[in-house]
Every structure is written in C-alpha cells, then in structure tokens.
Amino acid sequence: MRTDGVGMKNSNRRLLIWLFLTSMAIFAAPQALAMSDGTDGKSKEFAQPETASRCMSCHGPGGISQNPEWPNLAGQKAPYLRSQLQAFRDGSRKNGMMQNVVNGLTDTDISQLSHYFSQLPSANP
Numbered sequence: 001m002r003t004d005g006v007g008m009k010n011s012n013r014r015l016l017i018w019l020f021l022t023s024m025a026i027f028a029a030p031q032a033l034a035m036s037d038g039t040d041g042k043s044k045e046f047a048q049p050e051t052a053s054r055c056m057s058c059h060g061p062g063g064i065s066q067n068p069e070w071p072n073l074a075g076q077k078a079p080y081l082r083s084q085l086q087a088f089r090d091g092s093r094k095n096g097m098m099q100n101v102v103n104g105l106t107d108t109d110i111s112q113l114s115h116y117f118s119q120l121p122s123a124n125p
C-alpha cells in the first residue's frame, strides 16, 4: 500500500465513496416505499393497506389474478377501482363475492385500496 502513488489512492477512495453512495441509494429505496403511509399526498407510492390481503386471495398476491373469472386489479386506474368498489358497496353493481368483501369497507379503505392496486405493475405492461 505504501508504494501506491497519490493519484491511485485518490481514485480508489473516490471509487469506494461512489460504491458506498450507490449501495445506500439501493438500500434506501425499498425503505422509502415501506415508510410511505399513502396519506401525505406528495408520495406516489402507497403502502399496502391492511385490507388488501383480503383481496389478494381472489385477485392474486400482486393484484394479478390466476383465475379467468376474477379480474386483475394491478395497474387499473385508481378512480375506476374506487367507483367500482363504491358500486359494489351500494349495490348498483351486483356480484355476490364482491358484495361480501366491500360491505365493511369505509371510504378511506376504498380510497387506499384503489391507490394501492393502481400503482402495482400490471400484467401486460
């Protein structure tokens, strides 16, 4: 190490700093996603609401359904998801399965679910 030229040392240090900053950025990104609570209005990333796990048994873990009878939710427009959930809840759109699921949802639940599923990557990007 003592035989290294000064210029060599500097560029090694710069490389180390660069690697350090890059790995920080990679590790910080998922954390930012997890920390977003979806209510600050600034962030485009909405954390998974608790109620979403109920939906995934039918609509698939990432909102992409494995069953031809059950629609994908991932990547669908949030206002559309919201209006359909409200329609199931008030009975203007009829489906036995969905009716049971949305009965207990509040407007806040519906809004969070709509934003959450709309941001997930769709099946056909």
Ligand code: HEC
Pocket: 051, 052, 054, 055, 056, 057, 058, 059, 069, 070, 071, 073, 080, 081, 082, 084, 085, 094, 095, 097, 098, 101, 102, 113
């Ligand atoms: C028991 C299975 C089941 C569960 C659980 C379920 N869904 Fe559904 N969902 C369906 C089926 C089946 C349809 C298609 C209804 C139809 O044909 O009108 C549907 C339709 C929808 C639609 C309309 C999609 C479209 O493209 O028009 C939305 C939005 C939706 N579900 C959201 C949810 C959300 C949010 C949850 C969790 C709170 C949920 N679903 C839980 C079975 C389920």
